[in-house]
Amino acid sequence: MQPDYLTERRRERITRALDNRTxxxxxxxxxxxxxxxxxxxxxxxxxxxxxxxxxxENRHKFEVHSKVSGHASHWLTIHRYRENFQAVKDFRxxxxxxQASTKKAFEALRAAGYTILATSPRGKSDGLRRLDLSKKYxxxxxxxxWGLSDWALENADAPLALPMLGFTESYNxx
Numbered sequence: 303m304q305p306d307y308l309t310e311r312r313r314e315r316i317t318r319a320l321d322n323r324t325x326x327x328x329x330x331x332x333x334x335x336x337x338x339x340x341x342x343x344x345x346x347x348x349x350x351x352x353x354x355x356x357x358x359e360n361r362h363k364f365e366v367h368s369k370v371s372g373h374a375s376h377w378l379t380i381h382r383y384r385e386n387f388q389a390v391k392d393f394r395x396x397x398x399x400x401q402a403s404t405k406k407a408f409e410a411l412r413a414a415g416y417t418i419l420a421t422s423p424r425g426k427s428d429g430l431r432r433l434d435l436s437k438k439y440x441x442x443x444x445x446x447x448w449g450l451s452d453w454a455l456e457n458a459d460a461p462l463a464l465p466m467l468g469f470t471e472s473y474n475x476x
Contacts, residue, residue, distance in 0.1 A: 319351075319377070328354040328416065330442040332404050332454055334475060335362040339446060341375075342476030348374035356411065356440065358403040359384040360451070383407040401453045408457060416440040420450050420458030423472040446475050 329347055334340035334357075344366070347355055355378055357364045364382070366375045385402035411418055416438045433439065442458060444450030449472070455461070464473060 322351040323353045324351050325353050326438050327352055328356060328411070328438075328440045330356040330358060330404075330407055330411065330418070330440050331364065331475075332358045332401070332407075332442060332450055333360050333362050333445045334364060334443075336446055336475075337365045337367055339474065339476040340364055341367045343443065344374040344378060344380075346476075348377055352378075354379045354381060356381045356407050357383065358401065358407045359387060360401045360403045361388055361390045362445070363387075363389070381407075381410070383410070396448055401451045404451060404454050405457070408454075411440045414438070417460065418442055418458045419460055419462035420455050421462050421464060422449055422455060423463060423466065443475055 329343065329352060331340055331343060334343075340357075344355060357380060359382060363384075366380070368375060383403040383406040385406045387403070408418055418440045420442050421444070441462065442450055442454055444454065450458075466472070
């Protein structure tokens with residue numbers, strides 16, 4: 303007879319976590335090149351109860367590292383998009399033109415009923431408080447160096463600036 307590894311306490315914790323999961327908000331990561339940062343996003347999403355993470359791999363392959371993500375990847379649903387993948391070694395090279403993987407992700411998110419919000423410290427946008435919470439939102443986050451590609455910024459449904467109250471210009475992706 304095998305021991306019961308799923309104790310009642312563990313079963314209750316799993317049930318509580320699942321009851322708090324949402325698919326009304328999701329995250330799209332576009333071309334994250336530092337796996338530590340991307341995995342920190344997985345950990346934060348899990349902590350916030352976000353179930354789905356979408357990853358557009360145009361130039362950088364996304365790798366899951368369980369130690370950094372706190373094994374969050376075991377509990378999340380990760381959707382990957384890799385169309386016409388063109389690996390680049392120098393992350394400082396600005397992406398140009400249509401980003402095929404991002405386009406594919408946008409199409410899938412819109413088909414699932416999401417409004418795509420492009421985060422950027424540049425330009426004007428509606429604040430978080432103005433969002434209609436009855437809708438589904440995909441919050442698009444860009445690479446550590448350039449942020450979102452110009453294509454993503456131009457093709458998102460709306461811009462979203464996260465409040466910056468300190469002296470730095472933007473948040474770290476993690």
